[in-house]
Amino acid sequence: MKLSASDLGWCAGGRAIVDGVSLDIVPGETFGLVGPNGSGKSTLLRLLAGLMPRARGRVLLDDVPMEGMSRRDIARRVAFVEQMADTSEALTVRDAVELGRTPWLSALSPFGYEDRRIVTEAMDAAGMGHMEDHAWATLSGGERQRVHIARALAQRPRLLMLDEPTNHLDIHHQLSLLRLVSKLRVTVIMALHDLNQAMNCDRLGVMEQGRLVACGAPGDVLSPELVASIFRVHVTALTDPADNSTVFRFHSLEDRR
Amino acid sequence: MSRLFAPAASALRPVVLWGLAGASLLVLSIVFGITVGETPLPLSRVLAVLANNLWNAGHAVDPIDAGIIWSYRVPRTLVAAACGAGLALSGVVLQAIVRNPLADPYLLGVSAGAGTGAVAVTILGLGSGLVGMSAGAFAGASLSFLLVVLLARAAGGGSPQLVLAGIAGSQLFNALTSFLITKSANAEQARGITYWLLGNLSGIRWPDVSLAIPAALAGLVACLWFARALDAFSFGASSAASLGIAVRRVQVILIGATTLMTATMVSLVGSIGFVGLVIPHAMRFMVGPRHYRLVPAAALAGAVFLIAADVTSRVLIPSQVVPIGVVTALVGAPGFALILIRNRRRA
Numbered sequence: 001m002k003l004s005a006s007d008l009g010w011c012a013g014g015r016a017i018v019d020g021v022s023l024d025i026v027p028g029e030t031f032g033l034v035g036p037n038g039s040g041k042s043t044l045l046r047l048l049a050g051l052m053p054r055a056r057g058r059v060l061l062d063d064v065p066m067e068g069m070s071r072r073d074i075a076r077r078v079a080f081v082e083q084m085a086d087t088s089e090a091l092t093v094r095d096a097v098e099l100g101r102t103p104w105l106s107a108l109s110p111f112g113y114e115d116r117r118i119v120t121e122a123m124d125a126a127g128m129g130h131m132e133d134h135a136w137a138t139l140s141g142g143e144r145q146r147v148h149i150a151r152a153l154a155q156r157p158r159l160l161m162l163d164e165p166t167n168h169l170d171i172h173h174q175l176s177l178l179r180l181v182s183k184l185r186v187t188v189i190m191a192l193h194d195l196n197q198a199m200n201c202d203r204l205g206v207m208e209q210g211r212l213v214a215c216g217a218p219g220d221v222l223s224p225e226l227v228a229s230i231f232r233v234h235v236t237a238l239t240d241p242a243d244n245s246t247v248f249r250f251h252s253l254e255d256r257r
Numbered sequence: 258m259s260r261l262f263a264p265a266a267s268a269l270r271p272v273v274l275w276g277l278a279g280a281s282l283l284v285l286s287i288v289f290g291i292t293v294g295e296t297p298l299p300l301s302r303v304l305a306v307l308a309n310n311l312w313n314a315g316h317a318v319d320p321i322d323a324g325i326i327w328s329y330r331v332p333r334t335l336v337a338a339a340c341g342a343g344l345a346l347s348g349v350v351l352q353a354i355v356r357n358p359l360a361d362p363y364l365l366g367v368s369a370g371a372g373t374g375a376v377a378v379t380i381l382g383l384g385s386g387l388v389g390m391s392a393g394a395f396a397g398a399s400l401s402f403l404l405v406v407l408l409a410r411a412a413g414g415g416s417p418q419l420v421l422a423g424i425a426g427s428q429l430f431n432a433l434t435s436f437l438i439t440k441s442a443n444a445e446q447a448r449g450i451t452y453w454l455l456g457n458l459s460g461i462r463w464p465d466v467s468l469a470i471p472a473a474l475a476g477l478v479a480c481l482w483f484a485r486a487l488d489a490f491s492f493g494a495s496s497a498a499s500l501g502i503a504v505r506r507v508q509v510i511l512i513g514a515t516t517l518m519t520a521t522m523v524s525l526v527g528s529i530g531f532v533g534l535v536i537p538h539a540m541r542f543m544v545g546p547r548h549y550r551l552v553p554a555a556a557l558a559g560a561v562f563l564i565a566a567d568v569t570s571r572v573l574i575p576s577q578v579v580p581i582g583v584v585t586a587l588v589g590a591p592g593f594a595l596i597l598i599r600n601r602r603r604a
Contacts, residue, residue: 051498075501082499085492088358089546102489103501107482155500 001077001158001187002027002062008047009056017043019210021057025159030181030188032198032218035207036231041191042083044207045161048189049080061159075103079152081162084144087136094132096147097123100154119154126150126180142173149180162190166197195222195231195248206230219246228253279557283338290334290564291326294571298322307331333461337567337581338560339469340526341536343518345559346476348533349540349551350515353487354508356494357416358596361533362398362519365419366426368530370401371523372454373430373437379450380441391468394524398516401430456529456582458567465525472521477556479514483507484548491546529582531589532559538596 003025010018018040025031033041046052048059050066059066061077079100087096100122101115123129126146131139139147145165152160162181166174178197181188192198199218206214206221208230214221227235227248234251292303306326308314344362351360362368374397375390405426409419434454438447453460480487486507489497498504522529536559537551544550566584573579 046495049499051495070501071498071503072501075499078499080499082492082496085496087491087493088356089491090541091491091546095545095547096491099489099491099500102485105485107485 005059007057016210021212029202032201032204033191034198039207040210072103078159079155079157081148081152083163091136097150100151122150122153142169159187164191286561286564291330293568332463332466333458335466336461336469337563339473340522341559341563342556343473343522344532345536345555347515348537349555350511363530365423366401366405367398367519368528369427369430371398371520372528373397373434375524376434391524394520398520401426453527455580456527476514476518480552487548531585535589535592
């Protein structure tokens with residue numbers, strides 16, 4: 001799905017958290033957002049999903065202004081996976097994934113066979129099909145994140161947004177989750193912390209103090225100069241002999257002096 | 258279109274079965290509530306009076322018995338059922354929307370505000386009659402809930418803050434009620450109001466029924482209509498918004514419905530605690546957290562529970578009526594303790 005945002009902004013307590021961001025997302029691409037803590041990645045994602053009140057700027061979904069769409073219309077197109085959303089309800093995996101059908105149902109068109117099939121498919125796609133009866137409280141962090149992704153897939157979105165989906169996961173779950181996301185046939189926008197993981201995106205946007213300061217192919221954007229100025233680390237690009245891909249190694253700037 | 262209707266037909270069977278079972282349980286409880294009381298009346302006479310009034314069956318019944326049954330016990334039991342259902346539904350809604358297992362109209366100060374409003378109307382003579390009292394209760398309930406939510410938000414907006422703000426709100430409005438009573442009521446009024454505030458169904462007559470049942474039914478319909486939206490709040494308001502829920506609108510409608518139900522019930526029978534807290538949790542335990550099951554189950558269980566509590570309040574001490582709030586608290590406080598312990602284990 002095509003998304004174009006112009007001049008997005010959001011203030012909290014007189015401070016601009018996101019300031020004048022314009023962005024065009026191409027259908028089918030995986031777009032990564034990187035930036036230091038507090039640079040406004042999460043807020044920008046929420047602005048793009050239309051989830052922030054009192055926002056400045058406008059977002060077009062397939063050339064239709066989002067402000068004129070109902071929440072339900074947006075949710076049928078855009079799914080959002082928050083950072084570690086939790087519940088105290090005794091939901092099972094299937095219950096949680098069924099929530100994804102919410103924008104497609106109403107009191108008059110209840111949950112049916114087709115919805116059931118979509119939910120099963122979504123659980124299988126996220127690798128949680130074998131755990132559908134497990135209670136939420138018994139799941140590990142990685143499993144919970146997979147359930148959230150399955151829930152988002154059950155929404156049948158054309159655009160999937162993920163806010164630091166690999167946070168708090170061990171390395172195995174990080175990689176399998178990113179692999180899962182990369183195989184999905186939807187447009188993806190995700191905030192990421194790990195620059196090496198960000199290298200696998202089609203394009204990257206770099207945030208600093210609420211502004212989008214660079215945008216383009218990962219190899220072009222993540223130059224040693226930019227990484228040094230924004231992330232305040234020195235980076236050495238190495239080539240992995242296993243597949244000739246570029247990997248970064250980071251050094252503290254202090255060590256170099 | 259066949260995709261829409263085929264599943265609906267097969268999904269209807271359990272709905273019909275459970276609906277019938279629930280309705281039967283409710284009818285049995287109501288008949289039980291009518292039959293048991295200070296004056297022992299045989300079931301056959303109760304059924305004869307009901308048949309006489311419902312479809313002019315023409316059984317010969319002692320007019321005094323008929324009067325006790327039709328003018329006192331039937332409305333009293335029906336109002337008990339409506340109040341129980343309304344309070345339990347209020348608890349379900351508040352717990353889902355504020356995402357706090359301890360939320361209920363009593364703890365969040367809604368009942369206390371409703372009490373203040375109703376007392377103000379009675380004593381100060383603002384407006385009059387049943388509707389005036391309910392309107393006063395509604396105004397008081399809305400005001401106190403608004404204050405509690407604003408205070409919780411000013412204190413940082415977390416779950417513990419809400420409970421603490423609710424305690425402050427309850428204390429404030431209970432104090433206002435006491436103040437109003439001391440300042441303006443005569444001794445007889447004061448005794449009556451104090452007794453009524455503890456929860457009391459003995460003054461219930463037919464006009465009360467025509468207020469309680471529509472309020473409970475309206476609340477039930479609203480909760481069922483928004484059952485899916487209530488589910489969507491499981492992971493928080495922002496997650497609900499990303500699932501396509503118009504969060505603000507749903508919150509306003511459902512909290513409005515809750516306040517309306519609580520205010521109506523408080524203006525009729527006084528402030529009854531623990532039903533809104535314990536019944537939803539007991540039902541979550543039995544039918545699970547999904548609201549399309551939880552809402553009807555909690556409404557039914559609340560109705561049955563309050564009928565049973567009313568019967569208990571009548572027969573517990575011979576020739577004395579214990580306030581129903583005392584009975585629900587005697588059962589509810591241990592239930593509340595269980596919820597606290599269960600929550601600690603889960604955390």
